[in-house]
Amino acid sequence: xxxxxxxxILALIALTVACSGKDDQQAANTEAKADRSNPPVEKVVVxxxxxxxxxxxxHGESMEMGAKVAxxxxxxxxxxxxxxxxVVVVDTQSDPAVTAQRARELIERKHVNLLMGTGLSSSTLAxxxxxxxxxxxxxxxxxxxxxxxxxxxxxxxxxxxxxxxFTERMIVRPFLSFLVEKILPKHxxxxxxxxxxxxxxxxxxxxxxxxxxxxxxxxVVGEEYADVSTTDYTPVIRRIMKSRADLLLVTNPGSxxxxxxxxxxxxxxxxxxxxxxxxxxxxxxxxxxxxxxxxVYYANRYSDLIDSPVNAAFVAEFxxxxxxxxxxxxxxxxxxxxxxxxxxxxxxxxxxxTDPAAFYKAMRGLEMDLPQGHVIVDPDNNIFQQPMYxxxxxxQKYIVLSDLGLQKHPGLEGCSVR
Amino acid sequence: MDxxxxxxxxxxxxxxCLNGFSSVFILAFGLYIVYGLFKVINMAHGEMVxxxxxxxxxxxxxxxxxxxxxxxxGLSGGIIAFAMDWLCxxxxxxxxxxxxxxxxxxxxxxxxxxxxxxxxxxGRFVNPPVSGRIDIFGVPLPTYxxxxxxxxxxxxxxxxxxxxxxxxxxxxxxxxxxxxxAELNGINTQRLFVxxxxxxxxxxxxxxxxxxxxSAIDPTVGTANSVTSFLVVITGGVGQIFSVLFxxxxxxxxxxxxxxxxxxTTATLxxxxxxxxILVFRRRSALLxx
Numbered sequence: 057x058x059x060x061x062x063x064x065i066l067a068l069i070a071l072t073v074a075c076s077g078k079d080d081q082q083a084a085n086t087e088a089k090a091d092r093s094n095p096p097v098e099k100v101v102v103x104x105x106x107x108x109x110x111x112x113x114x115h116g117e118s119m120e121m122g123a124k125v126a127x128x129x130x131x132x133x134x135x136x137x138x139x140x141x142x143v144v145v146v147d148t149q150s151d152p153a154v155t156a157q158r159a160r161e162l163i164e165r166k167h168v169n170l171l172m173g174t175g176l177s178s179s180t181l182a183x184x185x186x187x188x189x190x191x192x193x194x195x196x197x198x199x200x201x202x203x204x205x206x207x208x209x210x211x212x213x214x215x216x217x218x219x220x221x222f223t224e225r226m227i228v229r230p231f232l233s234f235l236v237e238k239i240l241p242k243h244x245x246x247x248x249x250x251x252x253x254x255x256x257x258x259x260x261x262x263x264x265x266x267x268x269x270x271x272x273x274x275x276v277v278g279e280e281y282a283d284v285s286t287t288d289y290t291p292v293i294r295r296i297m298k299s300r301a302d303l304l305l306v307t308n309p310g311s312x313x314x315x316x317x318x319x320x321x322x323x324x325x326x327x328x329x330x331x332x333x334x335x336x337x338x339x340x341x342x343x344x345x346x347x348x349x350x351x352v353y354y355a356n357r358y359s360d361l362i363d364s365p366v367n368a369a370f371v372a373e374f375x376x377x378x379x380x381x382x383x384x385x386x387x388x389x390x391x392x393x394x395x396x397x398x399x400x401x402x403x404x405x406x407x408x409x410t411d412p413a414a415f416y417k418a419m420r421g422l423e424m425d426l427p428q429g430h431v432i433v434d435p436d437n438n439i440f441q442q443p444m445y446x447x448x449x450x451x452q453k454y455i456v457l458s459d460l461g462l463q464k465h466p467g468l469e470g471c472s473v474r
Numbered sequence: 475m476d477x478x479x480x481x482x483x484x485x486x487x488x489x490x491c492l493n494g495f496s497s498v499f500i501l502a503f504g505l506y507i508v509y510g511l512f513k514v515i516n517m518a519h520g521e522m523v524x525x526x527x528x529x530x531x532x533x534x535x536x537x538x539x540x541x542x543x544x545x546x547x548g549l550s551g552g553i554i555a556f557a558m559d560w561l562c563x564x565x566x567x568x569x570x571x572x573x574x575x576x577x578x579x580x581x582x583x584x585x586x587x588x589x590x591x592x593x594x595x596x597g598r599f600v601n602p603p604v605s606g607r608i609d610i611f612g613v614p615l616p617t618y619x620x621x622x623x624x625x626x627x628x629x630x631x632x633x634x635x636x637x638x639x640x641x642x643x644x645x646x647x648x649x650x651x652x653x654x655x656a657e658l659n660g661i662n663t664q665r666l667f668v669x670x671x672x673x674x675x676x677x678x679x680x681x682x683x684x685x686x687x688x689s690a691i692d693p694t695v696g697t698a699n700s701v702t703s704f705l706v707v708i709t710g711g712v713g714q715i716f717s718v719l720f721x722x723x724x725x726x727x728x729x730x731x732x733x734x735x736x737x738x739t740t741a742t743l744x745x746x747x748x749x750x751x752i753l754v755f756r757r758r759s760a761l762l763x764x
Contacts, residue, residue: 108595113694117595254739282738285698287689288497288726290490290619291733291741298483314597314690322616322688324607344597344690381594 098139100410102127102397103146103162105173105183110150111284111310112175114340115389119173119197120145121381122393125373126401136404143397144168150175150310152182159183163190169410170400172197172393175310177256177472184473188216191412193419195220197396198389199227199309199335199357201260204438205471213468215416219439220396222357224261225470226463227334227444228268231355234446234460236272239330239353240302247277249301249329251292251308251316254281256472258307261334264470265305277301284312289319297328306333313337314344321348339387342452352449357442358391358428359454367427370394395426399433399440430462439465485613487734493619494730496626497685499722501699502706503629504551504678506718507670510707511650514671515575518558518582519678520700522551525585526682527691531598540603544683551679554585555672569667582696590693600686618687625684626722629677633715646670709749711756724748 104123108116127143135141144166148155155174162168163186171187171194174180180196180203187194188207196203199221206212240246248269252258259281266276277299282292293316296304304325306313313336325331330353337345337354360371370391374381400415402424407414420435429443441464447454505519516522526547533543562577563569604621607614637643648656649663656663689695702725710721725745733741 109694111694113595114597114692280737283742286738286742287698287702288490288494288730288733290493291487291730292738294486294490294734311597311690311692311694314599314692315688318599318690319688322602322605322607322618323614340596344599344692346599346601348599387596 099142100136100139100170100401100404101166101168102141102143102170102172102400103159103166103168104143104393105148105155105158105162105171105179106145107150107173107175107179108145108147110148111312112150114311114344115175115198115309115338116147116150118340118387118389119175119393121374121378122197122390122395123172123397125370125377125390126394126397128377129373129398130401136401137408141401148174148179150179152176152178155179156182156186159186163187163192168192169404170195170415172396172400174198177201177203177260181256181472184214184217188214191216193400193412193415194218195396195400197221197392199223200257202437202439202465202468202471203473205468205473207473210471210473211468213436213438214473216412217438217473218396218419218433219437219465220399221392221440222335222442222444222463223439223465223470224257224264224334226439226465227355228261228265230444230460230463231332231334231446232265232268232272232274234355235303235330235332235353236274245273245275246302247300248274248303248305249278249296249299250276250280251296251304251306251333252279252281253284253308253310253312255284257309257335260470260472261307262305265307265334274303282308282312282316284308284310286312287315289316290323292316293320293323293325297323297325301329303330303332306331306336308333309335309338310341311344313341317345317348326351337449338389339454340389342449342454346452349449349452353457354447354449354454355444355460356388356447356454357444358388359445359447359456360387361454361456362428362445364425364427364429366425367391370427391427395428395431395440398426399424399431403433429459432462434464437465437468441465481611482613483734485611487731489610489613489615489619490734491727491731492623494733495722495727496619496623497688498702498706498726499626499718500622500629500681500684502703502718502722502725503626503633504674504676504681505703505707506710506715507674507677508555509704510710510712510718511646512569512667512670513712514563514569515578516558516674516678517575517579517700518554518585519578519703520698521582521585521589521696522554522675522678523682523685523699523703524691524693524696525554525589526551526679527600527686527689527695528589528593528598528682529679530600530683530686531691534600540601543600544680547683548676548680551682552672552676554581554679555675556668558675559668559671563671564664564668582700586693586696593693595693598691600683600691602687622684622688630715630719637715705749709752724752 106116106119123143130141146158195218197220250262332353342349403418406418422433432441444460446457508516529547529550530543533546566573602618604617706721706725710717729745732744
């Protein structure tokens with residue numbers, strides 16, 4: 057074995073990871089050059105930081121589809137303040153450094169009026185300072201801990217960052233209450249085991265969930281974090297089974313949870329305890345888990361089965377735009393991306409311009425009916441108040457058990473922006 | 475901790491070690507044939523494994539039994555390998571060169587993007603042919619994991635027999651050791667290479683199908699497959715079939731064993747540290763021999 061071969065292999069693997077985003081970068085460069093040479097077209101440009109490859113790859117395409125549905129709907133209505141809406145999608149590769157680079161490119165070359173997207177908390181945290189320094193509004197559309205405080209000022213609300221998904225403080229308490237009251241055995245003190253991906257959001261969620269669980273009288277028998285690239289979970293599953301927990305809470309979005317659930321099914325984990333979690337059993341992941349997800353209880357902000365005219369319209373437009381999409385009529389991340397852009401469009405319309413200060417004023421307290429239900433942009437923390445649904449997975453589809461109503465994040469608790 | 479707990483924990487750790495070994499052995503076996511024997515760096519290996527998993531998923535969805543799905547996946551890997559050789563590798567001035575590395579890398583990108591275009595980025599799954607668990611001294615072992623272990627043993631033994639005990643193996647070894655001399659003795663080295671390359675590709679495809687029931691299937695998993703497989707082959711060294719056995723024990727078996735005792739993060743770090751030490755010692759001994 058010659059040494060240079062190893063170096064080449066490593067270099068090419070790194071390049072493979074980087075290459076998928078290259079097209080987006082080149083497209084952005086080409087279009088930027090075209091923008092400079094052609095007369096300006098009246099547009100509202102939205103930059104979407106979508107994790108189309110990497111560990112959050114299963115969510116990136118959904119996010120893009122949701123944003124594209126919103127773009128189509130808005131342009132059919134005549135755009136925003138008469139301007140055409142253009143969504144420019146770039147692949148962040150689920151990597152914070154790439155996310156920061158793409159955010160910079162979208163701001164400097166595409167002159168975006170709004171940034172949206174990202175998957176992992178670390179990616180969102182990488183994009184926030186760039187958007188803030190450039191005075192560009194940014195909405196992160198997936199679930200995650202609060203990130204809407206000002207850098208260095210944890211008690212002040214940012215005027216440029218909004219959270220469109222659930223935070224752990226919105227979802228943990230009502231969901232755990234449901235599990236304790238309705239699902240877990242009553243005869244003894246129930247035991248709970250936490251498993252998470254080894255990064256910010258799962259750790260923040262579990263830290264909070266642990267305190268809530270203990271306050272509810274549950275006994276925590278384990279807490280463990282796994283690198284998201286882990287492919288062999290068998291020793292972890294044995295540890296969980298050995299703990300004799302009644303409830304396993306998994307917080308590990310993306311394909312890592314799929315691998316875990318496939319292997320857990322082999323060892324019969326679900327026969328021994330209730331398996332559930334936060335931000336883990338999204339529709340894209342459930343479709344990859346197959347029957348390993350059967351019977352899982354889950355709290356989510358969207359199901360395609362929500363019976364409302366707004367959701368019906370979204371589903372119809374989604375079907376129209378993506379007729380061959382196997383996840384029809386669109387998973388949570390697609391609905392979330394769609395909803396975030398529709399709210400932003402409403403705010404731009406209300407503001408009468410794309411000025412960030414006017415946008416902030418228009419966003420404060422804005423209320424709107426979205427596919428997931430009635431949503432309020434919380435003026436106290438910029439996080440979308442929205443309904444939460446208790447779901448059960450049956451044949452890889454969500455069954456809505458109950459609507460737990462509008463959930464609100466308390467102040468700026470748990471904000472991870474430093 | 476009582477005695478019963480200790481023994482069951484130890485047995486579980488050993489079983490997980492075997493699981494870890496067999497998974498990476500099956501994953502890396504196709505790469506071993508192509509790279510370990512002929513030194514052609516197949517950068518598309520991970521994507522061929524991923525494609526095999528997709529083919530198995532579609533086959534199973536169409537109602538075919540698991541064994542047919544595995545064979546279809548193998549066929550897909552074989553066809554891709556043949557196409558790679560016919561379109562690129564045989565046209566290169568030297569197949570064990572950087573140009574083959576770049577050519578196969580390009581094929582890998584085409585496979586990954588093609589799968590994404592056709593299937594989308596959402597995950598798929600393959601159900602194992604058997605469910606249930608075997609009880610080994612009170613410790614459960616998934617039946618399918620036991621099957622994977624048996625498959626890896628069969629692969630190991632048949633390769634050892636084929637390469638070391640048959641005329642075909644003798645010809646392959648002769649073609650690798652001294653291609654010119656082998657040609658002079660009437661061995662068609664090009665044909666043997668194509669055969670080995672296609673067989674290696676078929677094993678890559680079959681690995682995708684065999685590992686699909688215990689892993690995620692989406693268009694992004696190819697790179698991770700390649701990384702693990704190259705780690706195995708580089709750790710084990712090239713040449714002997716037992717080198718891939720050694721690489722799989724370190725990368726898969728030891729990692730699972732450390733995981734059982736000290737957790738996932740320590741296991742990953744520990745495995746990489748052991749691999750680094752092995753590579754340093756091998757380099758030193760090679761320099762000393764020179």
